Amino acid sequence: MKVAQRLKQSRELGILLILVVVSIVITLVAPAFFSIENLFDILKSNVVLAIMAIGMLPVILTGGIDVSVSSMVAAVTIIVGKFLMNVSGNIFLAFLVGCLSGTIMGLINGLLVAKLKIPPIVATLGTMSIILGVSLYYTNGNWITGLPKNFIDFGRITIGSFYRQGEEMIGFPIQLLFLILVAVLTWFILRHTLVGRGIYAVGGNRVSAERVGYNVDRITIFLYAYEGFIVGLAGVVHTSIMRQVDPNAFNGFEMQVISAVVLGGASSLGGYGSVSGTLVGVALFSVINNGLILMHIPTFWQKIVVGIVLIASIGFDVTQKRYRESHNTKVDIEEA
Amino acid sequence: MKSNTDKKTLARLQSKEAVLLFIFIGVFVLMSVLSPTTFLTWRNLQSMAFQLPELGIFAIAMMVVIVSGGMNLSITYTAALSSIIGGLVLSKMTAAGIGPGPTILAGIATFFVVGLACGALNGVIVADIGIAPMLATLGTSTLFEGICLNITKGGAISGFPDAFLWFGNATILGVPFPMIVFVVVVAAAYFLMERSPFGFKIYMIGCNPTVTSYSGVNVKKNLHRVYLFSALLCAIAGILMSSRYNSAKESYGSSYMMQSISAAVLGGTDISGGYGRIFGTVLAVMIIQVISSGLNILGVNRFIINVIMGGILILVLTINFISSGRKANAK
Numbered sequence: 001m002k003v004a005q006r007l008k009q010s011r012e013l014g015i016l017l018i019l020v021v022v023s024i025v026i027t028l029v030a031p032a033f034f035s036i037e038n039l040f041d042i043l044k045s046n047v048v049l050a051i052m053a054i055g056m057l058p059v060i061l062t063g064g065i066d067v068s069v070s071s072m073v074a075a076v077t078i079i080v081g082k083f084l085m086n087v088s089g090n091i092f093l094a095f096l097v098g099c100l101s102g103t104i105m106g107l108i109n110g111l112l113v114a115k116l117k118i119p120p121i122v123a124t125l126g127t128m129s130i131i132l133g134v135s136l137y138y139t140n141g142n143w144i145t146g147l148p149k150n151f152i153d154f155g156r157i158t159i160g161s162f163y164r165q166g167e168e169m170i171g172f173p174i175q176l177l178f179l180i181l182v183a184v185l186t187w188f189i190l191r192h193t194l195v196g197r198g199i200y201a202v203g204g205n206r207v208s209a210e211r212v213g214y215n216v217d218r219i220t221i222f223l224y225a226y227e228g229f230i231v232g233l234a235g236v237v238h239t240s241i242m243r244q245v246d247p248n249a250f251n252g253f254e255m256q257v258i259s260a261v262v263l264g265g266a267s268s269l270g271g272y273g274s275v276s277g278t279l280v281g282v283a284l285f286s287v288i289n290n291g292l293i294l295m296h297i298p299t300f301w302q303k304i305v306v307g308i309v310l311i312a313s314i315g316f317d318v319t320q321k322r323y324r325e326s327h328n329t330k331v332d333i334e335e336a
Numbered sequence: 337m338k339s340n341t342d343k344k345t346l347a348r349l350q351s352k353e354a355v356l357l358f359i360f361i362g363v364f365v366l367m368s369v370l371s372p373t374t375f376l377t378w379r380n381l382q383s384m385a386f387q388l389p390e391l392g393i394f395a396i397a398m399m400v401v402i403v404s405g406g407m408n409l410s411i412t413y414t415a416a417l418s419s420i421i422g423g424l425v426l427s428k429m430t431a432a433g434i435g436p437g438p439t440i441l442a443g444i445a446t447f448f449v450v451g452l453a454c455g456a457l458n459g460v461i462v463a464d465i466g467i468a469p470m471l472a473t474l475g476t477s478t479l480f481e482g483i484c485l486n487i488t489k490g491g492a493i494s495g496f497p498d499a500f501l502w503f504g505n506a507t508i509l510g511v512p513f514p515m516i517v518f519v520v521v522v523a524a525a526y527f528l529m530e531r532s533p534f535g536f537k538i539y540m541i542g543c544n545p546t547v548t549s550y551s552g553v554n555v556k557k558n559l560h561r562v563y564l565f566s567a568l569l570c571a572i573a574g575i576l577m578s579s580r581y582n583s584a585k586e587s588y589g590s591s592y593m594m595q596s597i598s599a600a601v602l603g604g605t606d607i608s609g610g611y612g613r614i615f616g617t618v619l620a621v622m623i624i625q626v627i628s629s630g631l632n633i634l635g636v637n638r639f640i641i642n643v644i645m646g647g648i649l650i651l652v653l654t655i656n657f658i659s660s661g662r663k664a665n666a667k
Contacts, residue, residue: 065470067594118653119607121407121470125594126653129646137639255474262471300489303482311475315465322466 012265012277015313019284026291033294040170046286047175048073048238050279052253053260054179054186055230057278058223060258060266061190061203064113064120066224069231070253071132072105076235078135081144081245089148098236099229105131106228110221128254135247144245155240175237182230187275195222203272259310260285267317284309352604356619363623367630374633382512384629386505386580389518390573392621394592395599396525397569399617402600403529404562405542405609406462406469412593413480414454414567415574416586420484420493422447422574423584427495436497443500447571454480455567459560484586494583504579514576521569526614528565538562542609598649599624 027034052069059066080098088094105127112123158171190196198219201209210216239245264281266273285306292302368376394411401408426443430436454476461472487493506513529535537558540548549555573592578584603620605612624645631641 112650116654116657118650118657119601122597122601122607122649122653125597126646126649128594129642129649133639133642133644133646137637137643255478258474259478262474267468298486298489300482300485303478303485305482307475307477307479307482310478311461311467311472314467314471314475315461318466 012274012280014316015263015265015277015280015284018309018313019280019287022284022287022291026287026295030291030294030296033291037170038290038294040173042286042290043176044173044241046282047173047179048234048241049253049256049260049286050179050282051182051234051237052231052257053264053278053282054182054275055227055234056257056261057186057264057266057273057275058190058199059120059227060261061199061273062220062223063203063206064220064223065258066109066124066227067121067254067258068105068109068124068128068131069227069257070250071128071135072102072228072231073235073238073253074247074250075105075131075135076102076232077239077245077249078139078144078247080236080239081147084147084151084239085144089150091151091154094151095233095236099232102228102230102232102235103225104228106231107221107225109228110224113224114217114220139247141247143247147239147243147245151240152243155243173241175241178233178237182233183275183279186230189226190275195219199223256285259306263310263313265313265317267314353613353616353619356603356616356623360619360623360626363626363630367626367633371630371633375630378510380629380633382507382510384625385515386512387629388621388625389512389514390576390580390589391592391595391599391624392518392618393521393569393573393576394589394596395603395617395621396521396614397566397573398596399600399603399605399612399614400525400529400538400562400569401469401566402597402605402607403542403609403612404538404559405545406559406562407473407597408458408563408566409470409473409593410454410458410477410480411566411570411596412589413477413484413586414451414570415577415589416484416584417454417480418447418450418571419574419578419584419588420487420586421450423493423496423578424487426497426500427493430495430497436499439497440500443496444575447575448568451567451571451574452564454570455564456560458567459563462563463556463559481586488584488586492583492585496578496582501579501582504576504581514580517572517576521572522614522618525569529614534558534561539610542606542611544610595624595645598645602649602652 023033032038052073056066056069076098079101080094083097084094109120109124109127112118112127113120116123118126154174157174159174159177160171188196190199198209198214198216201212201214202216202219206216238249242249260282261273261278262281263284264273264278266278266281288305288309289302292305293299374380394415397411398408422443425446426439429439429442458473458476461467461476462469465472467475502513503517504514508516529538537548537553540551540553541555541558545555573589574584577588581588599620600612600617601607602623603612603617605617627644627648628641631644632638636644
């Protein structure tokens with residue numbers, strides 16, 4: 001168990017190392033990368049990806065997958081946008097509405113997977129078509145603009161502005177707070193609650209988890225609903241950054257979220273993965289994207305690099321696991 | 337006792353396709369009644385027969401991999417990459433003034449070579465390295481998309497010889513050529529998957545790769561072959577698509593990816609592998625085509641058609657779940 005723990009940590013350390021090396025290379029080629037403006041820019045433009053990746057993590061840990069996140073977050077931005085425009089400009093209520101609608105959609109996914117035993121990829125594929133279809137029908141693909149001023153001002157708030165460049169103050173965007181909140185909450189749930197233990201147990205071996213006494217159905221429903229809640233939050237955060245709603249902004253975003261989580265070392269093989277790993281995965285993903293732009297490498301290369309890093313990192317993981325397993329077997333034989 | 341349960345499962349498996357056939361006839365008749373002047377016309381039937389083969393071929397490419405216990409998220413980008421490199425050969429050779437005969441021959445050969453190379457890469461990553469198929473093909477699809485974009489710089493490749501357009505647009509005795517290709521693909525897939533030792537091994541691997549390996553089957557070799565077969569089908573779909581559009585672009589057909597999973601699952605393929613009938617998948621594709629064309633003719637908003645498709649997917653799986661539960665209780 002201790003060995004597994006150490007190896008898992010080394011896995012995260014490995015991605016961190018890649019991140020450091022990539023960052024150094026990018027800085028050497030394009031010094032602009034390592035400037036405070038740019039780093040804050042990366043931070044702000046990837047907060048939503050990071051929040052959603054953390055939401056996806058528990059689902060992937062149990063061997064599930066959710067391809068409906070992109071349609072869910074698009075729907076949330078539309079609901080919140082319409083709410084702010086037509087009902088109330090209250091920011092707190094906007095967050096409440098966003099999280100609630102996200103949770104309901106997630107709950108539906110959870111019920112389909114847990115109660116009707118529909119395989120996750122198929123169930124979420126179905127809900128994706130439905131949610132996306134309804135969203136696009138409702139908005140007809142049109143943007144929602146002209147959100148209330150107080151909401152836009154809220155999105156502009158920065159904390160600890162310490163750097164002045166021209167007119168604009170640079171500081172930690174308020175959206176970062178939500179990322180920290182989500183990260184701490186998810187970390188706490190995964191590490192310090194019975195549900196979290198259950199999530200890892202289900203990911204390791206569903207049947208064993210059931211026999212030990214975990215209510216697998218309830219855990220499954222919880223984690224999809226929790227993911228929905230986080231996606232709801234991400235939707236409001238996204239709206240506060242973009243200050244408008246584009247129903248098509250998230251097309252194909254689910255693949256980015258899944259890639260980032262997988263890049264961060266999460267794997268359904270034995271229920272590995274942690275919040276810190278996912279955050280490093282998102283960081284690597286965003287640094288690669290940003291760095292390629294700064295190095296004036298055509299953005300088309302971005303996909304190739306991400307694809308190769310993805311395959312290489314999972315390949316490394318799998319080979320390592322196989323080596324460990326063959327090693328373990330030998331130990332067992334010797335002990336016997 | 338054992339043979340009794342075997343018979344029961346056998347009966348259930350056969351009835352799965354029978355139910356699909358009834359659903360197909362049902363929706364077809366329904367659409368014909370709702371819109372006899374537009375739906376049930378030779379023109380509409382012909383246009384459906386032009387649209388159906390692409391999704392149909394992709395669905396079979398997806399289904400064979402799912403049967404082996406895997407998943408191929410790279411099908412559309414395999415098709416796109418082979419279209420783009422094949423298209424490049426077609427347009428460059430045409431521009432160089434080489435006649436259409438050798439150009440098309442070389443072009444089509446390129447489609448197949450590139451497609452098979454993509455399939456071989458998937459096979460190596462899944463079978464030899466041992467990455468979970470869904471993640472492996474997620475990685476390769478990103479990779480293929482990147483290569484496509486790098487070649488086209490986001491644009492489309494065009495300038496094919498006129499004769500190449502024949503593949504996607506011609507009719508023989510009123511039957512669209514893509515439909516003929518589809519029928520050949522279905523027949524080939526049927527014999528390969530359900531009537532050959534190779535297919536039998538793929539079903540076995542899908543049920544349990546470890547046991548299959550212990551019973552003397554070379555799991556790796558057969559997995560390689562199934563990804564190659566899937567990629568070959570993608571290359572064929574790529575030829576039909578680029579011929580129909582008279583150009584090649586990375587985004588062509590990207591919507592077929594999720595649709596082909598839906599079609600395979602609606603067709604009764606077990607998403608965790610080991611079960612699936614070619615006939616079922618074909619019926620599912622036909623049902624999807626009839627519903628989407630029919631609703632389109634009836635003037636239903638295309639976004640609502642998406643909603644209905646998603647609803648049908650969930651509904652069918654719910655019915656599957658309820659009926660399997662009832663059967664388990666009856667035992």
